Amino acid sequence: KSGIEWNPSRERLIVVSNRLPFVLKRDESTGKLIRKSSAGGLVTAVAPVVVDCGGRWVGWSGDCSLSVDDEIPEASEEDTTPTAGLLKHQVVPVYLNQQQFNSYYNGCCNGTLWPLFHSMSDRAVYSSEYWQDYIQVNQLFAEKTLEAMELSKKEGPDIVPLIWIHDYHLTLMPSILRQALSEKNSNALLGFFLHIPFPPWDIFRLLPWDDEILLGLLGCDMIGFHIEDYCINFMDCCHRRLGCRIDRKNLLVEYGNRLVKIAALPIGIPFDRFQRMAEEAPRLVKEKRQKIILGVDRLDYTKGLVHRLKAFERFLEKHPEHIEKVIFIQIAVPSRTDVKEYQELKEEMDQVIGRINGRFSTANWSPIRYIYGCVSQAELAAYYRDAFIAMVTPLRDGMNLVAKEFVACQIEEPGVLILSPFAGAGETMQEALLINPYKIDDVAELICSALEMPRDEREVRMKNLRRREKVNNVDAWAQAFLKTIRSTTSMDPESDSK
Numbered sequence: 420k421s422g423i424e425w426n427p428s429r430e431r432l433i434v435v436s437n438r439l440p441f442v443l444k445r446d447e448s449t450g451k452l453i454r455k456s457s458a459g460g461l462v463t464a465v466a467p468v469v470v471d472c473g474g475r476w477v478g479w480s481g482d483c484s485l486s487v488d489d490e491i492p493e494a495s496e497e498d499t500t501p502t503a504g505l506l507k508h509q510v511v512p513v514y515l516n517q518q519q520f521n522s523y524y525n526g527c528c529n530g531t532l533w534p535l536f537h538s539m540s541d542r543a544v545y546s547s548e549y550w551q552d553y554i555q556v557n558q559l560f561a562e563k564t565l566e567a568m569e570l571s572k573k574e575g576p577d578i579v580p581l582i583w584i585h586d587y588h589l590t591l592m593p594s595i596l597r598q599a600l601s602e603k604n605s606n607a608l609l610g611f612f613l614h615i616p617f618p619p620w621d622i623f624r625l626l627p628w629d630d631e632i633l634l635g636l637l638g639c640d641m642i643g644f645h646i647e648d649y650c651i652n653f654m655d656c657c658h659r660r661l662g663c664r665i666d667r668k669n670l671l672v673e674y675g676n677r678l679v680k681i682a683a684l685p686i687g688i689p690f691d692r693f694q695r696m697a698e699e700a701p702r703l704v705k706e707k708r709q710k711i712i713l714g715v716d717r718l719d720y721t722k723g724l725v726h727r728l729k730a731f732e733r734f735l736e737k738h739p740e741h742i743e744k745v746i747f748i749q750i751a752v753p754s755r756t757d758v759k760e761y762q763e764l765k766e767e768m769d770q771v772i773g774r775i776n777g778r779f780s781t782a783n784w785s786p787i788r789y790i791y792g793c794v795s796q797a798e799l800a801a802y803y804r805d806a807f808i809a810m811v812t813p814l815r816d817g818m819n820l821v822a823k824e825f826v827a828c829q830i831e832e833p834g835v836l837i838l839s840p841f842a843g844a845g846e847t848m849q850e851a852l853l854i855n856p857y858k859i860d861d862v863a864e865l866i867c868s869a870l871e872m873p874r875d876e877r878e879v880r881m882k883n884l885r886r887r888e889k890v891n892n893v894d895a896w897a898q899a900f901l902k903t904i905r906s907t908t909s910m911d912p913e914s915d916s917k
């Protein structure tokens with residue numbers, strides 16, 4: 420149950436994201452498609468809402484070989500994930516061919532927009548071919564969403580679809596939908612949430628299609644970002660690039676004859692689920708004498724992995740008294756492995772880890788344990804619980820969920836969170852030790868202070884961090900989004916009863 424109230428005769432939620440909330444795989448023996456669950460926070464929070472209100476989910480299946488002829492399977496009987504309740508008619512797949520995948524996804528999304536939005540403009544590639552495919556795929560998603568809206572409207576004459584679009588892959592969709600709706604004289608509420616940072620004007624304007632992205636997003640009734648800085652950056656770009664009037668106090672952008680509501684809505688995690696997993700997880704690391712310093716990341720250059728390892732190396736160099744007393748466990752999940760920059764990062768990681776281990780290992784100890792691969796959530800919870808320090812030190816990050824998952828799992832001896840202020844999480848998790856990840860020497864010293872921090876201080880910091888994340892969990896985030904978008908019209912059921 421989502422805990423969100425719906426008026427079934429008037430509302431239907433349609434979620435649109437690059438990926439469906441599960442992967443579709445072909446069973447080799449039967450040739451039929453089966454669902455493989457993905458357990459991310461977004462899916463956990465949003466899928467129950469779609470199930471409750473009889474809504475729909477539009478997204479790519481994750482496999483270029485699939486086509487309209489493939490039938491979407493129902494969930495298997497053993498499936499207990501939050502998407503199990505999504506019936507096949509609620510799943511609206513978008514089909515991409517290999518060329519579109521390479522150009523739209525690897526090219527424009529991950530080669531252009533990802534680095535630029537993370538203010539790493541020197542890594543961004545500008546290609547008009549990629550951009551054309553980005554437009555085309557956004558159109559494709561818009562068509563599928565319009566189909567889903569039509570189906571939803573058929574379920575009741577007064578139904579107004581509430582469309583919730585996710586992330587940088589789909590920034591052009593809102594204005595395409597708005598245009599189509601006005602041609603059909605149809606109504607819907609359009610909302611968007613950006614999961615990554617929105618960069619400052621001086622960076623954003625490097626993009627050759629900056630105006631198109633702003634115009635695309637302004638098709639919405641409401642746009643959510645993680646933190647206020649990103650809201651301000653977006654409004655500033657609308658003002659300077661498009662000449663829009665903006666209301667900084669109430670977070671509104673005026674475009675055409677409409678007001679677009681902007682909102683800072685920091686995402687949370689399923690806190691209680693992580694805590695429960697930490698209570699049940701077995702002990703994975705046997706050495707009791709050694710304190711664990713933990714890093715958990717997608718292998719991405721924005722996450723500051725190499726800087727972190729170098730800081731750890733400096734720490735061992737400057738504080739040899741800690742040799743054999745700590746172990747650094749880095750868990751890195753492979754990501755975007757088709758993209759050259761990600762392959763290069765993988766090689767650099769192997770090299771730096773090899774060097775540090777070669778330099779400091781003794782007969783019975785190696786400083787770094789490197790796990791390259793996907794780890795189950797139950798195992799992650801065990802690492803989070805048993806770590807003495809978690810290092811969450813991205814160079815830039817929209818929010819960062821690892822910082823939040825770590826505190827949710829800290830149910831035994833309280834540990835310390837070392838956090839970069841360049842993650843959205845740095846805005847609210849003020850009891851963490853905040854440090855600029857580029858300051859290698861200072862990070863090295865901070866590791867030392869964290870290891871020596873008195874228990875009382877660790878306890879107070881961790882208690883406050885946990886209290887905040889428990890309340891501001893992922894359900895609260897989804898509810899806040901839906902409440903804000905409803906408030907842009909008279910659709911809010913609370914306003915009915917007034």
Ligand code: ADQ
Pocket residue numbers: 459460614615686715716717750751752792793794795796799816817818819820821824
């Ligand atoms: P991501 O960049 O993917 O998300 P993040 O918020 O750190 O980044 O979430 C990563 C998730 O992957 C976490 O839930 C973590 O548990 C999981 N994970 C990491 N390594 C793993 C491993 N080896 N095995 C299994 N699971 C692993 C984007 C933005 C973020 C924003 C989120 C949500 O870039 O800034 O916080 O969306 O809005």
